[in-house]
Amino acid sequence: MEYTHDVIVIGGGAAGLTAAGGCALFGLKTALIEGHKMGGECLNNGCVPSKALIASASRAAEAREAKRAGVQLAAPKVKWSGVHAHIHQAIADIAPHDSKERFEEMGCEVILGWAKVTGPKSVEVDGRTLTAPRIVIATGSRPSIPPINGLADVPYLTNENLFDLKTQPEHLIIIGGGVIGMEMAQSFCRLGSEVTVIEPGDLMGRDDRDSVSLVTSVMKDEGVRFVSGKAAGVSADHGMISVTTDGGKTINGSHLLVAVGREARMKGYGLEALGIELGKNGIKVDERRRTNLKHIYAIGDCREGPRLTHVSGYEGSNVVLEIALGLPAKVDWRALPWCTYTQPEVAQIGLTESQAREKYGDSLRVVTEGFDHNERAIAEGRTKGHCKVMFNGKKVVGASICGANAGELLLPFTQMITGKSGSFDMGGAIIAYPTRSEIVKAAAFSVWEPTLFGEWPKKWVAFLAKMRRKF
Ligand SMILES: Cc1cc2nc3c(=O)[nH]c(=O)nc-3n(C[C@H](O)[C@H](O)[C@H](O)COP(=O)(O)OP(=O)(O)OC[C@H]3O[C@@H](n4cnc5c(N)ncnc54)[C@H](O)[C@@H]3O)c2cc1C
Ligand SMILES: NC(=O)c1ccc[n+]([C@@H]2O[C@H](COP(=O)([O-])OP(=O)(O)OC[C@H]3O[C@@H](n4cnc5c(N)ncnc54)[C@H](O)[C@@H]3O)[C@@H](O)[C@H]2O)c1
Numbered sequence: 001m002e003y004t005h006d007v008i009v010i011g012g013g014a015a016g017l018t019a020a021g022g023c024a025l026f027g028l029k030t031a032l033i034e035g036h037k038m039g040g041e042c043l044n045n046g047c048v049p050s051k052a053l054i055a056s057a058s059r060a061a062e063a064r065e066a067k068r069a070g071v072q073l074a075a076p077k078v079k080w081s082g083v084h085a086h087i088h089q090a091i092a093d094i095a096p097h098d099s100k101e102r103f104e105e106m107g108c109e110v111i112l113g114w115a116k117v118t119g120p121k122s123v124e125v126d127g128r129t130l131t132a133p134r135i136v137i138a139t140g141s142r143p144s145i146p147p148i149n150g151l152a153d154v155p156y157l158t159n160e161n162l163f164d165l166k167t168q169p170e171h172l173i174i175i176g177g178g179v180i181g182m183e184m185a186q187s188f189c190r191l192g193s194e195v196t197v198i199e200p201g202d203l204m205g206r207d208d209r210d211s212v213s214l215v216t217s218v219m220k221d222e223g224v225r226f227v228s229g230k231a232a233g234v235s236a237d238h239g240m241i242s243v244t245t246d247g248g249k250t251i252n253g254s255h256l257l258v259a260v261g262r263e264a265r266m267k268g269y270g271l272e273a274l275g276i277e278l279g280k281n282g283i284k285v286d287e288r289r290r291t292n293l294k295h296i297y298a299i300g301d302c303r304e305g306p307r308l309t310h311v312s313g314y315e316g317s318n319v320v321l322e323i324a325l326g327l328p329a330k331v332d333w334r335a336l337p338w339c340t341y342t343q344p345e346v347a348q349i350g351l352t353e354s355q356a357r358e359k360y361g362d363s364l365r366v367v368t369e370g371f372d373h374n375e376r377a378i379a380e381g382r383t384k385g386h387c388k389v390m391f392n393g394k395k396v397v398g399a400s401i402c403g404a405n406a407g408e409l410l411l412p413f414t415q416m417i418t419g420k421s422g423s424f425d426m427g428g429a430i431i432a433y434p435t436r437s438e439i440v441k442a443a444a445f446s447v448w449e450p451t452l453f454g455e456w457p458k459k460w461v462a463f464l465a466k467m468r469r470k471f
Contacts (some may be wrong), residue, residue, distance in 0.1 A: 001121070005031045005132040007323055008123050010115045010269075011107075013040020014309045015300025016099055018316025019323075024107035026324035031132070032103055033125050034113035039098035040140055041159075041301070043091060049163040050183055052090035054341050056083045057187035061222070061343070064190075067380050078191050080168040117270035120293055134295050134323045137283060138316070139269070141262040141301035146175070146231070154236040156256040159168050169193045171253035173243050175231040177203040179340050180259035182215070186342050189224045196251050198243060200230035204340060208353060208400035210368075211346045214385060216404065218344065227251060264302045279304045287313055287330040288322060297322070303418030305331075308338055335417040339407030344385045347406035348414045353400030356390040365391040369442045371403045374443045376434035379406075389413075389443040394423050396444075405436060412440050423447055 009020040012034030020032035037044045056078075063076035096102060113126040115337040122131045143158035145151065157165070158184075159180060171187045174181045177199030189195040203226070204212045220226065229245030234256065236242070241256045264282040277292045282304030289297045297319045300312035318329035337349040356364050360420045368388045371377040377385075385403025389396060396416040401409050415421040427445035431438050451457075 001131070003131045003133060005029045006132055007131050007134045007136065008132045009033065009136040009138060010123065011040065011138035011140055012038045013138060013140045013300060013312065014042050015312035015316045016136065017103065018313045019136045019138060019299060019319045020108050021103055021106050022320030023324050028324055030108045031111060031130050032108040033111045033113060033115040033123070036099055039095060043094055043098050045159045045163065046155070048094055049087045050093050051341060052087040052432065053083065053163070053187050054183060056086055057190035058343060061190040083191065084166070098457045099102050105401065115269060117274055119364055120274065123369055127435050133426050136319055137267040137271070137298040137302055138300050139302045141307060143258065143262050144261045144263045145258060146260050149233040151234045154234050154241055154256065156258050158258050162257060167427065169255035172257060173241060173251050173253035174257045174259060175243065176259035177226065178259060178261065179204065182340060182342050183353060184223065184257060185224045186219050189222055196225045196227055196253060198227045198229060198245060198251065200228070204346065207340065207346050207348055209386065210386065210388065211400050211402035215342050215346055218384065219342070221460060260302060262307055277454055288328055289319060289331065306336060322356045337410045337414065339410070344403045345406035347401040347410050349399050349410045350417045351390055352400055353390055358396050360397070363392055365447060367391065367443050367446045371440050374435050374436060374439050379434060384428065387439045387443050391423065391447050396423055409437060409440055442456045
């Protein structure tokens with residue numbers, strides 16, 4: 001069969017861009033199709049605008065702090081139009097990195113249009129039929145909209161329109177105390193909005209309980225209100241929104257943000273007709289990210305599995321190895337990191353304490369070092385938080401860090417969990433003083449302490465000392 005391309009990639013978000021860019025750089029004839037905005041969710045409605053908003057909020061919070069280190073800042077003046085401009089400037093500054101032009105320079109044929117998969121090896125876009133022996137689906141996800149009574153009849157926000165708000169909410173009600181809910185709750189509160197979070201289960205349910213309880217108490221002190229319950233009904237009257245929980249509590253506010261998870265984009269563009277297996281919330285794939293039609297891959301948010309930009313990038317690189325080099329590339333989640341950018345940040349890699357306990361039982365050893373013993377943190381007056389490391393024997397299997405810039409401290413754990421470095425190497429590493437990274441060395445060293453200063457080394461030391469005294 002005469003194909004128009006070697007590979008067709010559908011979706012220009014983190015997953016599709018990485019896959020298409022990599023294939024093109026290896027010289028494959030690559031089509032990259034994007035129906036909406038290049039850069040996808042991360043650039044336009046996700047990571048980038050949310051982290052820009054967090055930056056504005058953190059500046060306001062610092063100014064609002066009581067005198068610290070002998071310095072009192074002037075009270076913050078928040079101008080929403082300025083915050084809005086900062087968010088959109090960040091998007092504009094990063095956009096060239098994900099642009100049509102950049103990917104064309106790499107060698108992709110970039111087509112702006114909605115793709116439809118019309119056959120096992122064919123895709124239609126803008127009246128054209130493209131064909132290729134390999135197809136990569138990277139169509140991402142959209143916000144889940146829960147079946148809450150009355151929701152469809154009221155104006156509500158999701159991450160798709162939150163960052164376009166022209167005025168600051170007076171009272172933002174957030175349904176969902178997950179990652180988005182917590183990051184946005186703290187940010188809007190710090191910028192001066194009243195904020196109420198409604199969550200039926202555990203806040204940030206996937207994270208370490210000690211880390212979550214610390215960040216929750218900080219957020220409560222800052223003024224965020226948490227309501228336990230499931231949002232069951234919503235109504236609007238004279239510009240006000242009311243949310244009623246299943247427990248009968250009613251919360252009134254000016255704006256409503258729905259943040260209850262993501263729905264994979266897997267229907268309506270031909271996969272069903274092709275017989276591609278779809279799971280409950282994502283295209284079904286194997287460890288190599290192949291669908292049941294083995295030449296069609298699905299990567300990133302559109303398939304079942306973790307939904308994070310770096311995961312999309314990782315899977316994008318894996319399919320480049322698969323398609324360009326013909327190497328089987330299985331995903332390996334042992335050292336999967338993630339971080340919630342609240343202050344303090346909540347960072348996780350590998351297993352949490354409860355997961356590790358379930359897996360390793362009594363052989364698990366948990367070491368917790370507090371930032372109140374880290375000299376950089378003490379000098380900065382920011383000692384809240386901890387670094388908790390899970391060891392099976394002396395092998396690191398997970399770490400949970402809560403504190404300022406916690407996400408930046410995950411990298412050495414990637415190396416230790418994957419066996420590229422050991423806890424002994426980390427315990428003996430030279431770390432610049434004073435840095436927060438020293439906490440990683442302290443945790444790694446502490447698991448070796450009983451061995452190093454144990455019976456046999458002591459016997460050897462005593463023998464050497466005795467010899468020295470004699471000769
Ligand atoms: C508010 C928010 C904050 C976040 N913050 C972080 C963070 O700090 N760190 C992190 O790691 N992750 C974060 N995430 C998650 C991250 O944004 C996603 O995991 C990531 O963007 C997924 O990338 P993707 O390429 O798989 O999908 P997407 O970015 O959704 O891209 C898919 C693309 O495919 C296109 N498309 C869909 N169907 C078709 C079709 N038929 N034809 C053509 N094009 C199509 C879409 O238009 C879209 O551009 C955040 C998410 C949200 C919502
Ligand atoms: N820093 C980051 O890496 C980052 C930041 C934001 C988003 N993300 C990605 O985006 C995804 C989506 O985030 P999210 O916060 O929407 O989802 P989430 O899965 O993290 O949290 C959703 C929460 O909504 C709650 N919920 C469900 N129905 C409810 C109801 N009726 N009433 C009240 N609460 C209800 C759930 O119990 C859950 O705690 C994340 O899972 C993550 O993959 C990542």
